[in-house]
Amino acid sequence: NTHLSTPKSRPKYNNLTPSLVTRNSALIKPTTPLQEARSKLHVSVVPKSLPCREEEFNDIFTFLRGKLEDKSGGCIYISGVPGTGKTATVNEAVRCLQKLILKGQLDDFNYITINGMKLTEPRQAYVQILKQLDGKTATWEQAYHTLDKKFRSAPSKMTLLLVDELDLLCTKRQDVVYNLLDWPTKSTAQLVVISIANTMDLPERVFMGRVTSRLGLTRLTFQPYNYKQLQEIVESRLKGFDGFRSEAIQLVSRKVSAVSGDARRALDICRRAMEITELRNGETISLQDVSEAISEMIASAKVQAIKHCSEMEKIFLQAVSAEVRRTSIEEVYFKDAYKQVESLCSFDGIEIPTVTEILAVCGRLGSNRLLICEHSRSDIYQKILLNVSTDDIHYATQELNLN
Amino acid sequence: MRSVQTTIPFNVRKKCSFYGSKNNVTKEDFSNATARDSSCKYTPTVKKIITLSSSESDSDSDIENAKVCGNAISVKTPQRVRKSPESDQDHGSTPPKQRRTNKSYVSTSPTTPSTLFDKLNLASSPNKEERLAPKKLFGSERYRNARKALHSSVPETLPGRENELQKLQEFMEEHLKNETSGSLYVSGPPGTGKTACLSKLILKTEFKSKLKVVYINCTTMKSAATIYAKIVQELGLTVSKSGKNSKAVVEKYLSSNHKMLLLILDEIDQLESKKQSVLYSIFEWPSIHNSKLILVGIANALDLTDRILPRLQARCELKPKLMHFSPYTKQEICNIITDRLNEANASDLFTKTAIQMLSGKVAAVSGDIRRALDISRRVIEFAESYKLAQILQPTSNNGITCNKKINIPKKQQSTVDQPVDLREVVTVLNGVYGGLQNIEKEESTFPLQQKLLLCSFLLILNKGRNKDVTVGRLHEVYKKVCNKRNIHAVDGSEFYSLCSLIETRGILKLTRKKEPRLTKIHLEWDREELDAALQDKNMMAEIINDITCL
Numbered sequence: 007n008t009h010l011s012t013p014k015s016r017p018k019y020n021n022l023t024p025s026l027v028t029r030n031s032a033l034i035k036p037t038t039p040l041q042e043a044r045s046k047l048h049v050s051v052v053p054k055s056l057p058c059r060e061e062e063f064n065d066i067f068t069f070l071r072g073k074l075e076d077k078s079g080g081c082i083y084i085s086g087v088p089g090t091g092k093t094a095t096v097n098e099a100v101r102c103l104q105k106l107i108l109k110g111q112l113d114d115f116n117y118i119t120i121n122g123m124k125l126t127e128p129r130q131a132y133v134q135i136l137k138q139l140d141g142k143t144a145t146w147e148q149a150y151h152t153l154d155k156k157f158r159s160a161p162s163k164m165t166l167l168l169v170d171e172l173d174l175l176c177t178k179r180q181d182v183v184y185n186l187l188d189w190p191t192k193s194t195a196q197l198v199v200i201s202i203a204n205t206m207d208l209p210e211r212v213f214m215g216r217v218t219s220r221l222g223l224t225r226l227t228f229q230p231y232n233y234k235q236l237q238e239i240v241e242s243r244l245k246g247f248d249g250f251r252s253e254a255i256q257l258v259s260r261k262v263s264a265v266s267g268d269a270r271r272a273l274d275i276c277r278r279a280m281e282i283t284e285l286r287n288g289e290t291i292s293l294q295d296v297s298e299a300i301s302e303m304i305a306s307a308k309v310q311a312i313k314h315c316s317e318m319e320k321i322f323l324q325a326v327s328a329e330v331r332r333t334s335i336e337e338v339y340f341k342d343a344y345k346q347v348e349s350l351c352s353f354d355g356i357e358i359p360t361v362t363e364i365l366a367v368c369g370r371l372g373s374n375r376l377l378i379c380e381h382s383r384s385d386i387y388q389k390i391l392l393n394v395s396t397d398d399i400h401y402a403t404q405e406l407n408l409n
Numbered sequence: 410m411r412s413v414q415t416t417i418p419f420n421v422r423k424k425c426s427f428y429g430s431k432n433n434v435t436k437e438d439f440s441n442a443t444a445r446d447s448s449c450k451y452t453p454t455v456k457k458i459i460t461l462s463s464s465e466s467d468s469d470s471d472i473e474n475a476k477v478c479g480n481a482i483s484v485k486t487p488q489r490v491r492k493s494p495e496s497d498q499d500h501g502s503t504p505p506k507q508r509r510t511n512k513s514y515v516s517t518s519p520t521t522p523s524t525l526f527d528k529l530n531l532a533s534s535p536n537k538e539e540r541l542a543p544k545k546l547f548g549s550e551r552y553r554n555a556r557k558a559l560h561s562s563v564p565e566t567l568p569g570r571e572n573e574l575q576k577l578q579e580f581m582e583e584h585l586k587n588e589t590s591g592s593l594y595v596s597g598p599p600g601t602g603k604t605a606c607l608s609k610l611i612l613k614t615e616f617k618s619k620l621k622v623v624y625i626n627c628t629t630m631k632s633a634a635t636i637y638a639k640i641v642q643e644l645g646l647t648v649s650k651s652g653k654n655s656k657a658v659v660e661k662y663l664s665s666n667h668k669m670l671l672l673i674l675d676e677i678d679q680l681e682s683k684k685q686s687v688l689y690s691i692f693e694w695p696s697i698h699n700s701k702l703i704l705v706g707i708a709n710a711l712d713l714t715d716r717i718l719p720r721l722q723a724r725c726e727l728k729p730k731l732m733h734f735s736p737y738t739k740q741e742i743c744n745i746i747t748d749r750l751n752e753a754n755a756s757d758l759f760t761k762t763a764i765q766m767l768s769g770k771v772a773a774v775s776g777d778i779r780r781a782l783d784i785s786r787r788v789i790e791f792a793e794s795y796k797l798a799q800i801l802q803p804t805s806n807n808g809i810t811c812n813k814k815i816n817i818p819k820k821q822q823s824t825v826d827q828p829v830d831l832r833e834v835v836t837v838l839n840g841v842y843g844g845l846q847n848i849e850k851e852e853s854t855f856p857l858q859q860k861l862l863l864c865s866f867l868l869i870l871n872k873g874r875n876k877d878v879t880v881g882r883l884h885e886v887y888k889k890v891c892n893k894r895n896i897h898a899v900d901g902s903e904f905y906s907l908c909s910l911i912e913t914r915g916i917l918k919l920t921r922k923k924e925p926r927l928t929k930i931h932l933e934w935d936r937e938e939l940d941a942a943l944q945d946k947n948m949m950a951e952i953i954n955d956i957t958c959l
């Protein structure tokens with residue numbers, strides 16, 4: 007590691023690419039077929055062609071290709087809940103377009119991606135775009151002016167701009183979104199903006215009229231995967247590995263599709279199931295492993311938390327729920343709850359704890375979010391709200407009594 | 410050696426991935442299949458067919474996958490190979506930059522018989538040129554022209570805006586002739602051609618010679634006060650470095666002897682500031698003696714000057730002239746679209762009724778020409794893809810195994826030569842605004858738990874006493890519903906994320922509080938309609954009418 011120069015002059019070099027320290031030893035290869043299959047199931051391994059998203063792919067591909075061939079600008083808005091393959095599909099479409107360039111069927115174009123989540127501030131979008139276009143770094147104002155000049159005087163190449171998490175670029179004035187969507191309407195700017203967000207009605211809900219008008223009506227919604235599609239996705243990734251029973255895959259996909267239809271979730275559960283199988287030194291993933299993984303990842307932890315509370319904490323929870331039932335108002339004053347604690351304790355023949363003790367109990371329960379409490383400085387007049395349902399408390403504490 | 414390494418894997422991967430997973434046919438079969446009658450235009454659809462058909466048969470796609478995921482695994486080998494020529498790198502392990510090219514090479518070479526792929530690649534490369542040729546067979550030029558003509562950039566003519574243009578021109582000419590200053594405020598909803606009209610005017614030669622034009626879009630300003638610096642910059646005046654006195658510089662310029670100045674401020678409502686000092690001072694400029702300034706402000710709000718600049722009313726000479734751009738009427742939209750299509754020689758792409766309906770719909774909602782153009786462009790794209798699908802369909806039938814996904818939407822064989830009709834227009838409109846239609850159509854993709862949540866919500870709204878629904882309360886009802894039907898109910902935190910997932914569909918609106926449990930839920934869609942849509946299903950209807958769960 008030789009120091010080439012003093013640190014101050016470093017940033018000037020644009021030709022220095024940032025690099026990370028490399029590992030000293032090579033990574034361990036996955037040895038068993040189980041491990042290999044597990045690495046294939048990782049969310050980061052994006053397959054070359056996405057199963058079950060052919061129609062959306064075609065839509066995006068033909069749209070982009072049409073724009074690129076026409077040399078005209080345009081916008082498309084893609085929405086859908088997380089984990090439905092929006093970004094992956096767009097990237098795949100662009101990859102295919104780039105292959106067409108290599109074949110000489112399409113003119114060269116720039117591809118730029120920005121992600122609203124990765125920007126510290128919406129205006130940094132200009133900086134990022136310029137950086138990816140020219141490799142220059144500038145302040146956002148300079149970057150904006152350079153870009154504006156570029157898009158107003160016909161640039162040589164088409165530019166595809168992918169804006170991920172568009173909703174985060176919204177400010178009160180919405181100037182960034184306005185500018186990003188206004189450039190494509192210029193006849194000189196050969197810019198195609200692909201914007202991605204989760205909310206289906208974001209343009210109507212958040213944007214001003216003039217931004218919505220520029221965004222246009224070319225919209226595409228990615229529906230959540232249904233269980234067949236999730237099954238197909240998992241199976242396509244596990245091709246060549248027969249240790250995963252198809253019933254098990256079906257269970258995963260049915261469970262996930264019933265809740266959210268998120269492909270990432272399904273893949274995560276499958277991988278967790280494989281880990282569980284590995285732990286018990288199994289070869290094939292059984293239904294039991296899968297249901298264990300599901301219960302780990304979906305099932306509630308609150309009942310468990312209540313079960314593991316101390317005796318007095320349980321009594322306090324019961325007291326609060328009793329008070330809720332008595333007054334049928336959700337909010338309970340601490341002093342009323344304490345009265346309930348007193349009576350509960352005298353029923354069970356336990357020594358009645360002091361108010362201070364119960365306040366400490368209340369604070370503990372509040373800190374692990376079983377209760378929602380006000381600040382403890384209001385003392386016995388603080389209001390308490392149950393953060394779990396009364397059924398859960400009943401269920402969890404009843405088992406204790408049986409033991 | 411490295412050049413060889415970089416070229417080979419590129420070709421191999423391109424081949425495999427673009428046509429989906431290649432089935433293990435010999436190269437003659439493959440080239441025939443693609444060269445038969447699919448032009449390069451339809452490659453994505455071709456891809457789809459092949460991927461679908463070969464998804465059952467195992468192919469090299471999983472090998473590819475393994476390569477991708479196992480890239481860290483194969484790092485070890487190239488490291489040793491390369492260490493001998495480049496031993497000057499004493500970092501201990503692989504340098505990060507060159508890794509990628511080598512890796513892909515190394516990872517492809519052991520698994521695939523490279524010679525076969527080499528041959529395949531060479532043999533199929535002439536095919537690409539062959540496939541290029543039939544591209545124009547299907548008249549895609551026409552579609553392209555139509556699409557280009559419908560782009561929302563500023564056109565040469567502005568049909569339907571003759572009156573406004575006339576008025577604007579008169580206003581300018583009057584001030585030009587008398588060398589007096591004046592101010593004008595142009596209002597109108599988005600997409601009514603305000604900016605287009607003005608930018609068309611300033612291109613006219615008679616104005617160009619006599620006027621100095623400054624056009625500024627105010628959305629780009631960092632804050633309201635920076636507008637002065639921008640004007641100074643546009644005027645080409647010199648200013649001190651700090652930029653503090655730009656306002657004074659502009660005013661000095663205005664009172665000095667200069668050419669007639671036309672200052673157009675687009676989206677002027679972005680200049681709102683405390684006490685509106687910026688807007689006031691700008692609108693007071695025309696009253697400066699001998700300023701020779703024509704000020705034009707553009708914004709959406711009809712009464713911007715009255716609402717936020719009431720002091721201007723006090724002095725008659727300051728009062729800006731108002732001009733309103735009304736939304737386009739149905740007939741105007743209709744004319745614009747037909748004109749543009751005629752220009753592109755593509756008037757037969759649309760039926761008359763389709764244009765009528767489209768413009769009627771748009772005029773009823775907003776009269777926004779951008780929207781109308783966008784819909785029509787979209788419709789043409791749809792029509793084009795329909796047409797492509799039909800031409801391609803024989804291939805999918807005789808070529809490889811027929812798949813159902815293509816056949817379903819493209820059964821209208823008769824539309825090959827028909828222009829776009831009402832159906833496409835309706836499809837486009839419903840795709841964007843038809844929320845309820847979508848939920849009915851895609852019920853298979855709407856997750857069950859979310860449906861249960863909605864039903865419980867409707868139950869509370871319909872039958873409950875307290876219509877103020879929080880997440881906590883909804884969760885309790887939902888749990889009861891689930892228990893009754895023996896469905897596994899999701900946990901509180903999961904339930905909250907379900908609520909926000911439904912929110913992204915636009916059905917609900919959550920007003921977030923610090924605690925998720927206290928978050929309030931409101932229904933965004935019409936309750937009766939949603940009710941009716943969900944009651945179609947047996948179970949949902951039962952839930953909605955089940956009072957005992959409350």
